[in-house]
Amino acid sequence: MKEHISKQDLHLFEENILTKYRKNDSPLMQVLQESQNLYGCVPIEVQEVIGKHFRISPAKINGVVSFYSMFTLEPNGKNTVGVCLGTACYVKGGERLLDRVSERLEINLGETTKDGMFTLAPTRCVGACSSAPVIMVNDNIHGKVTSDDIPNIIEQYNK
Ligand code: FES
Structure with a gap:
């Protein structure tokens, strides 16, 4: 089950959510949690936006998402x-x-x-x-x- 997140949604996520953490020294866990709460997952396209916004490498973000069981790449089932x-x-x-x-x-x-x-x-x-x-x-x-x-x-x- 793959949820499609539109470009517009990604833009809003960046504008409204990521900017809140601009002054935070290590925002990664919090912004991943924001995505998990909002979309029920942290899909690759959201990871890319997070990476560009905070200049964090895709490998690091993906490593954190894979490591913690509270983050998922796809929304959980019913x-x-x-x-x-x-x-x-x-x-x-x-x-x-x-x-x-x-x-x-x-x-x-x-x-x-x-x-x-x-x-x-x-x-x-x-x-x-x-x-x-x-x-x-x-x-x-x-x-x-x-x-x-x-x-x-x-x-x-x-x-
Ligand atoms: S080991 Fe305790 S409930 Fe399974």
Whole structure:
């Protein structure tokens, strides 16, 4: 799912948002967060505008966007699915569950389905270790999940 940001929008982003940070010594994190809030992502075209405006190299900006999980290149899907890979879930088969979810949705970790319904997000311990292995969908915790449960869980949110 790729959101198109028009040249006019990019111009407004520069005029109204980036100029606010002109006097800031290291504005990168803040302007990336502004883009994430506004567009739901930090696409390449926004990174280019940020780079030109603040004279920051594209490689540095892209490195920061890739490093921090709060920034994404594309908007997240309607539902965010996370298979917990914290220790308790991992030893109870979390990684296998992640493979099953990935196969079911036909996407890899960090990607969004073509229809924009699901994003598969990296997930660490969500504090429900006694219910391991755990899958989070949006704010809902599904505990003691088996591979056989996955189609039903996904289907509940596929609307
Ligand atoms: S390790 Fe998965 S909920 Fe704690």
